[in-house]
Amino acid sequence: MIEVFSLPETLSPSGTGTYQNCPLQFRFQNIQKLPQPPGAAAVKGNVVHRALELLFQVDAPLRTHAAAHDFLATAKTEFEPTYDITGLNLTPEQATKFWADCTTLVDSYLRMEDPTTVDAIETEMWVTAPLDKVALRGIIDRIERDANGGIIISDYKTGKAPRDIDVEGRMMQLQMYAYMLREMRGEMPTSLQLLYIKDGIRHTRTPTEQSMRFVHTRTNALFNAIEKSCATAFFPTRKSGLCNFCNFKSWCPEFGGDPAKAAVEAPIKYPRPPQ
Structure with missing residues (x-):
C-alpha cells in the first residue's frame, strides 16, 4: 500500500526553494515536520535580524551605532535561554566567538547603509496571497519608502553572497514577496534589494508585471508537483x-x-x- 502524505496548507518562498533543491528534504522538513538541531549560522542570522528589527522600530534619528549595539544586547538576552542557543552546546570559548560574530555582522550592516536615512514603514511583516490551490505566505524583513513614495522590499542575508550567476535564483524569494504584497495592498513595489551583510554586497531588481505572472505560474506548477509527490509518496x-x-x-x-x-x-x- 502506498503511503499518502498530507499536502501542506501553505507554501513559503523558502519552502519552494527546498522542494526545488531536494523534494525528499521538503518531505522531511515541510510535510513531516521532523525535528532538526539548531545551526550556528542560522541562529546568528536570527539574532542579527532581531537586532535590526528593533533598530527600525525606533524613530530614524535614534538609529545610531550605539543603539544598534544596545539592540543586539537585547536580542542576546532574548535568545540566550532558548533552545536556539542551548541546543548549539557551545563551549565558553565558542559562545564568545558566536556573539563576537554577531557584533561583526551588525557593524558590517552599519557600514552598508545609514539606518537614519531609511524610511522604514514595516519590519518582519507577514504577507500572504492565494494561488490556485494553496496560499503563499512569508515574512518580509523590511518595507520602506523611497524618495518618490515607492515601496522597497529589503531582505537581510548574513551568509556568503552568491556568485553573479546565482543572484537571480536568490531574487526569486523577493519576487514572491512582491507578489504577495501587491495582492494584499494593491501596490507594486518599485524595488527589491538583497543585503548581504557579511560581504557588504547589495543586489537590487525592479519587479514587473511579467515577473509577477512568472511567480504565479511557477509557484502553481511547483505546488502541482508537490501534490503529485504527496499522492504517490515519490519524493x-x-x-x-x-x-x-x-x-x-x-x-x-x-x-x-x-x-x-x-x-x-x-x-x-x-x-x-x-x-
Missing part, C-alpha cells in the same frame, strides 16, 4: 553540495539511509526540550 533526492549541510542525511537513500525510519529516529537523534 526524489537531488544530490549536491547542499547535502553536506542537511540534517536528514542519515535517512537519505543517497547515503544508504531509509526515509521510512526518519519519523521514528529523528526525534530520538534530535530531541527537543519540553516546552
Whole structure:
C-alpha cells in the first residue's frame, strides 16, 4: 500500500526553494515536520535580524551605532535561554566567538547603509496571497519608502553572497514577496534589494508585471508537483553540495539511509526540550 502524505496548507518562498533543491528534504522538513538541531549560522542570522528589527522600530534619528549595539544586547538576552542557543552546546570559548560574530555582522550592516536615512514603514511583516490551490505566505524583513513614495522590499542575508550567476535564483524569494504584497495592498513595489551583510554586497531588481505572472505560474506548477509527490509518496533526492549541510542525511537513500525510519529516529537523534 502506498503511503499518502498530507499536502501542506501553505507554501513559503523558502519552502519552494527546498522542494526545488531536494523534494525528499521538503518531505522531511515541510510535510513531516521532523525535528532538526539548531545551526550556528542560522541562529546568528536570527539574532542579527532581531537586532535590526528593533533598530527600525525606533524613530530614524535614534538609529545610531550605539543603539544598534544596545539592540543586539537585547536580542542576546532574548535568545540566550532558548533552545536556539542551548541546543548549539557551545563551549565558553565558542559562545564568545558566536556573539563576537554577531557584533561583526551588525557593524558590517552599519557600514552598508545609514539606518537614519531609511524610511522604514514595516519590519518582519507577514504577507500572504492565494494561488490556485494553496496560499503563499512569508515574512518580509523590511518595507520602506523611497524618495518618490515607492515601496522597497529589503531582505537581510548574513551568509556568503552568491556568485553573479546565482543572484537571480536568490531574487526569486523577493519576487514572491512582491507578489504577495501587491495582492494584499494593491501596490507594486518599485524595488527589491538583497543585503548581504557579511560581504557588504547589495543586489537590487525592479519587479514587473511579467515577473509577477512568472511567480504565479511557477509557484502553481511547483505546488502541482508537490501534490503529485504527496499522492504517490515519490519524493526524489537531488544530490549536491547542499547535502553536506542537511540534517536528514542519515535517512537519505543517497547515503544508504531509509526515509521510512526518519519519523521514528529523528526525534530520538534530535530531541527537543519540553516546552
